[in-house]
Amino acid sequence: xxxxxxxxxxxxxxxxxxxxxxxxxxxxxxxxxxxxxxxxxxxxxxxxxxxxxxxxxxxxxxxxxxxxxxxxxxxxxxxxxxxxxxxxxxxxxxxxxxxxxxxxxxxxxxxxxxxxxxxxxxxxxxxxxxxxxxxxxxxxxxxxxxxxxxxxxxxxxxxxxxxxxxxxxxxxxxxxxxxxxxxxxxxxxxxxxxxxxxxxxxxxxxxxxxxxxxxxxxxxxxxxxxxxxxxxxxxxxxxxxxxxxxxxxxxxxxxxxxxxxxxxxxxxxxxxxxxxxxxxxxxxxxxxxxxxxxxxxxxxxxxxxxxxxxxxxxxxxxxxxxxxxxxxxxxxxxxxxxxxxxxxxxxxxxxxxxxxxxxxxxxxxxxxxxxxxxxxxxxxxxxxxxxxxxxxxxxxxxxxxxxxxxxxxxxxxxxxxxxxxxxxxxxxxxxxxxxxxxxxxxxxxxxxxxxxxxxxxxxxxxxxxxxxxxxxxxxxxxxxxxxxxxxxxxxxxxxxxxxxxxxxxxxxxxxxxxxxxxxxxxxxxxxxxxxxxxxxxxxxxxxxxxxxxxxxxxxxxxxxxxxxxxxxxxxxxxxxxxxxxxxxxxxxxxxxxxxxxxxxxxxxxxxxxxxxxxxxxxxxxxxxxxxxxxxxxxxxxxxxxxxxxxxxxxxxxxxxxxxxxxxxxxxxxxxxxxxxxxxxxxxxxxxxxxxxxxxxxxxxxxxxxxxxxxxxxxxxxxxx
Numbered sequence: 001x002x003x004x005x006x007x008x009x010x011x012x013x014x015x016x017x018x019x020x021x022x023x024x025x026x027x028x029x030x031x032x033x034x035x036x037x038x039x040x041x042x043x044x045x046x047x048x049x050x051x052x053x054x055x056x057x058x059x060x061x062x063x064x065x066x067x068x069x070x071x072x073x074x075x076x077x078x079x080x081x082x083x084x085x086x087x088x089x090x091x092x093x094x095x096x097x098x099x100x101x102x103x104x105x106x107x108x109x110x111x112x113x114x115x116x117x118x119x120x121x122x123x124x125x126x127x128x129x130x131x132x133x134x135x136x137x138x139x140x141x142x143x144x145x146x147x148x149x150x151x152x153x154x155x156x157x158x159x160x161x162x163x164x165x166x167x168x169x170x171x172x173x174x175x176x177x178x179x180x181x182x183x184x185x186x187x188x189x190x191x192x193x194x195x196x197x198x199x200x201x202x203x204x205x206x207x208x209x210x211x212x213x214x215x216x217x218x219x220x221x222x223x224x225x226x227x228x229x230x231x232x233x234x235x236x237x238x239x240x241x242x243x244x245x246x247x248x249x250x251x252x253x254x255x256x257x258x259x260x261x262x263x264x265x266x267x268x269x270x271x272x273x274x275x276x277x278x279x280x281x282x283x284x285x286x287x288x289x290x291x292x293x294x295x296x297x298x299x300x301x302x303x304x305x306x307x308x309x310x311x312x313x314x315x316x317x318x319x320x321x322x323x324x325x326x327x328x329x330x331x332x333x334x335x336x337x338x339x340x341x342x343x344x345x346x347x348x349x350x351x352x353x354x355x356x357x358x359x360x361x362x363x364x365x366x367x368x369x370x371x372x373x374x375x376x377x378x379x380x381x382x383x384x385x386x387x388x389x390x391x392x393x394x395x396x397x398x399x400x401x402x403x404x405x406x407x408x409x410x411x412x413x414x415x416x417x418x419x420x421x422x423x424x425x426x427x428x429x430x431x432x433x434x435x436x437x438x439x440x441x442x443x444x445x446x447x448x449x450x451x452x453x454x455x456x457x458x459x460x461x462x463x464x465x466x467x468x469x470x471x472x473x474x475x476x477x478x479x480x481x482x483x484x485x486x487x488x489x490x491x492x493x494x495x496x497x498x499x500x501x502x503x504x505x506x507x508x509x510x511x512x513x514x515x516x517x518x519x520x521x522x523x524x525x526x527x528x529x530x531x532x533x534x535x536x537x538x539x540x541x542x543x544x545x546x547x548x549x550x551x552x553x554x555x556x557x558x559x560x561x562x563x564x565x566x567x568x569x570x571x572x573x574x575x576x577x578x579x580x581x582x583x584x585x586x587x588x589x590x591x592x593x594x595x596x597x598x599x600x601x602x603x604x605x606x607x608x609x610x611x612x613x614x615x616x617x618x619x620x621x622x623x624x625x626x627x628x629x630x631x632x633x634x635x636x637x638x639x640x641x642x643x644x645x646x647x648x649x650x651x652x653x654x655x656x657x658x659x660x661x662x663x664x665x666x667x668x669x670x671x672x673x674x675x676x677x678x679x680x681x682x683x684x685x686x687x688x689x690x691x692x693x694x695x696x697x698x699x700x701x702x703x704x705x706x707x708x709x710x711x712x713x714x715x716x717x718x719x720x
Contacts, residue, residue: 045082046713047089054719057081067156073535075528078720088166090706095169098176102168110164121407122372174702181695188688189681195632196678199649202625204616205639206607207666208599216598218591226594227586239522240543241573243506245515246532246558247493247566252485256341259479263334263341266299266475286345287331292473302340303476308426309352309469323470339479344472354422354465356438359415361387361402364454371454384448384455391457392446398459416461434458493555493566500553506570519572525717533567534560537720543571544717550574596662603667604660612657615669639665650675 044057064077072080095101117123118130122138125131139157146154251259268285289295293305312320319335326332326346333343364371365380373380387405391398402415410416425435431451438460441447445460481489492513499509510517520530525544528537536558542548553570609615612623626636634646645663652658652672661668 043715044719045086045715046711047086048093048711050089052085052089057085060085063155063159066152067159073528075526075537075720078716079526082714082716086707086710086712087703090703090710091166091170091173094173094706098173100169100172100176102165102172106168107161107165110168111161120372122374177702178696181692183688183691183695185684185688187691188684188686191691192681192684192687193677194650196630197650198628198630198676198678199646199672200625200627200674200676201629201649201670201672202612202623203636203645203668203670204607204612204619204621204623205636205663205666205668206603206619206621208596208603210666211599211602213595215602216595218594218598222594223587223590226590237524238544239524239573239575240540240548240571241519241521241523242530242539242543242569243517243519243572244533244567244569245493245496245506245510245517246560247489247568249481249486249489249564249566251479251481252488255482255485256336256479258482259341259477260334260336263343263475263477267331267334267343286343286473286475292345292347296473296475299475301475302478303342303474306474307471309348309350309471311352311354311422311467311469314423323472324468336479340476341479342474342476344474346470347473348471350469350471351466352422352439352469353463354467355419355463356425356460357419357462358417358438359398359402359459359461360410360417360434361391361398361405361415361457362408362454363387363405363456368454369452373454380455381448381450384457388446388448388457398457415459490566493568496568497553497555500568500570506553521573526720533558536567539567539569542569543574548574600660600662600667607660607667607669610657612669612671615657639663642668645670 042054043051044054045052060081061074061077064081065072065074068077111117112130112132112135117135123130123132123134125134142154142157145151266285267287269288270283270285271280272283273279274281284295286295295301296303296305312324315323316335316337319332319337322332323344323346328346328348330346331343332346334341335344336342361384363375363380363384364373365375365377366373367377368380375383387401391401399414402410403412406415420430420435420438422439424430425439426432431453433449433451434456437445437447437449437458441460443460443463445458447458449456449458496509496513496515500506506517509515518532520532523530523540523543525540527540528535530536530539533539536556539556539558542554542556548571550571550573553568556567556569558565558567603619606619607615608618616623624636624638629636629646629649631643631646631650634641634643636642636645642663642665645661645668648658648661649670649672652670654672654675656671658668658670661670
C-alpha cells in the first residue's frame with residue numbers, strides 16, 4: 001500500500017516519463033535533442049535575421065518538383081528553392097535601402113514584350129498580329145478557373161509575374177551600382193604611365209628547381225601552422241568521409257538455370273487440369289499458337305507483345321544468325337538477352353529502310369500534346385484534309401504552307417524533319433504513329449496521320465539502306481534472384497555489419513573475405529550523390545547525425561540504377577564547419593607555395609655580395625639583362641612571366657642593388673639602370689574608360705559579394 005501511495009503522489013511525474021518514453025520510441029535521439037534545444041524547429045534558415053519558415057519552404061519545394069515534371073530529385077529542388085529565397089531576401093534589403101520600386105506597369109510592359117507572349121497563337125488576331133486584349137482575356141479566364149478549383153495554371157502565372165518583377169528589380173539595382181562606378185582622368189593618366197613605363201636593368205636569377213626537393217620537405221606542423229595563420233582562406237564546410245562494401249543482389253547460377261527451364265516449358269503444348277471444364281485440357285505452347293498477344297498475357301510473360309521489326313545487329317551476336325537463317329513459324333531459343341531468358345517465334349520478315357527523310361505540316365488541336373491551339377479536334381482534321389488536297393500533288397505548295405503553318409523547328413525549312421534513324425523513330429521519345437507511317441510506306445507517300453500532337457500531313461521524302469528486318473513473338477522470363485539467393489547475400493552483409501559492430505576493422509574483414517572496399521571522401525551535409533552508389537541521401541543523413549562517431553557502421557538497402565543491393569557503411573572521417581582539415585585538395589593548393597617559400601629561404605642564404613657580379617658568382621649563376629620591360633608585359637628574358645619582380649623594379653631607386661625578391665620561378669636580385677616614361681598624351685579618356693569598363697565587367701560578382709557579407713544560417717541539413 002505504501003508503494004501505491006507513492007505512485008499516486010508522483011502520478012504527474014510518471015505521466016511525463018511515460019510520455020518521454022513514447023517520444024523516444026517514435027523519434028531518434030537527435031530529434032529528442034532538438035525537442036529540448038533552443039533550435040528553431042519551424043525554421044529552415046535565416047537571412048540577416050529574417051526567418052525562412054519551414055512549412056512554407058516545404059510547399060515551395062513541392063511546387064518546384066511539380067513544375068519540373070518530376071525531372072529533379074528532392075535535394076535538387078531543395079537547393080534551387082533555397083538559392084531563390086536567399087537571393088530574394090538579400091536583394092530585397094538592398095532594394096529597400098536604395099528606394100527601388102517596380103510598378104505593375106513595368107511588370108506588364110516587360111511581360112508583353114516576351115517573345116513567348118508575342119509569338120503565341122493564343123494572343124494573335126485574325127491578321128496574325130499580337131493582341132494585348134487577348135492576353136488580358138486569357139489571364140482573366142485563368143483566374144476564373146482558379147476560383148473554380150483548377151488553380152495550377154493561375155499559380156504558374158503568378159510565379160511568372162513574380163520572376164519578372166525580381167529580374168526588373170535586380171536589373172535596376174545592378175544598373176544603379178554600375179552607375180556609381182567611375183574613375184577620374186588623373187587615374188587614367190596614372191594607369192597609362194604605370195603600365196607603359198619601360199624599364200631597363202639587370203638581374204640575378206636562382207631558380208627554385210636548383211634546390212633538391214628533399215631539402216624542402218614539409219612537416220605536418222609546418223602545414224598546420226600555415227593553415228592556422230590563413231584560417232579564413234581555408235575554413236570549410238562540414239564534411240564526412242565514408243568507406244563501404246556493396247553486396248549486389250544478383251541471380252545465382254541456380255536462378256539462371258531455373259529461368260531457362262521455366263521458359264523452355266512454354267515452348268511445346270502441355271496438359272493441365274481445368275477446374276472450369278473439370279477435365280484435363282491441352283494448352284498450346286508458343287510453337288503452335290497463333291494468338292501471340294493472348295498467349296503472352298495468359299502465361300504471364302515478363303515482356304508484352306512487340307510488333308516492331310528489328311535488324312540483325314539489334315540482337316545478341318550469339319542468336320542473331322539463328323534468327324535470320326530461320327523461316328516464318330520457326331522457334332529460336334531459349335536464349336539469354338538483357339537479363340531475360342527468351343524463346344521467340346519468327347512471325348514475319350520485311351525489307352525496311354535504315355533511315356527515312358520526311359516532312360510534315362502539323363495542325364494541332366486543343367488538348368493535344370504541347371498544343372496551344374484552341375481548335376477542336378474536328379476543326380483540326382477538317383483543316384488538315386483541306387491542306388492535303390492542296391499539297392498532295394504540289395511540292396512547292398507543300399513547302400509554302402509548311403512554312404506558314406508550322407511553329408516547330410521545321411518552320412522555314414518547308415516542314416523538313418530531316419533524316420530519322422529507325423532506332424530514333426521507334427524509341428520512347430518519338431511518336432509511334434508518325435514512325436509507323438514513314439517506315440511502312442514507300443518514298444513519295446503522303447497522307448493525313450493523327451498523332452499525339454495533332455493531325456500531320458506527312459510526306460516521305462527519301463529512304464535508304466533497306467535491310468532485312470524480323471518481327472518476333474517472344475515469351476520472356478526475367479532472371480531474378482530467388483529468396484534463397486537474396487537471403488544468402490543478406491546474411492553476408494549482416495555478418496559484416498555485426499563484425500564491425502564488435503570492433504573488427506573493415507580493411508581486415510575485407511581482406512579476409514575478399515571484399516572490395518570503396519570510399520566517398522568529403523561529403524557535404526546537403527549532398528545526395530555518393531560515388532558508386534548514385535543518389536543515396538539516407539546515407540549522408542546518417543553520416544551527419546549528431547550522435548555519429550568515427551568508426552560507426554550501418555547496413556543500408558539501396559537501389560542503384562534499378563538494381564537492389566545491400567551496403568555496409570563505415571564513417572571514416574569528419575570535419576565540422578569552419579574547421580581546419582588537411583585534405584588532398586588543400587594540400588594540392590598550398591604544398592607548391594610552401595615548398596617554394598622553403599626553397600627561397602635556402603637560396604637567400606647563398607645570396608651574398610654587394611654587387612650583382614658578386615652575388616651571381618656566389619650563387620653559381622650569371623647576370624642577365626632586360627630592356628623595355630613593362631608592367632603591362634612583365635616578361636623577363638629566359639625566365640617568363642614575373643609580375644611581382646617587375647612590380648618591384650618599377651619602384652626601386654636607380655643603380656641600387658635590391659634585396660632578394662621571391663618570384664614565380666625563383667629568387668631574384670635586380671638593379672635598375674633606366675626608366676623611360678611614355679610620351680604624355682593630350683587626353684587620358686581612353687584609359688579612364690578602360691578602368692571603368694573593367695569595374696563594370698565585374699558587376700556579375702555583385703550578388704556573390706552581397707551573399708558573402710550577409711549573415712546566413714542554413715538548417716536544411718536537419719530536415720532533408
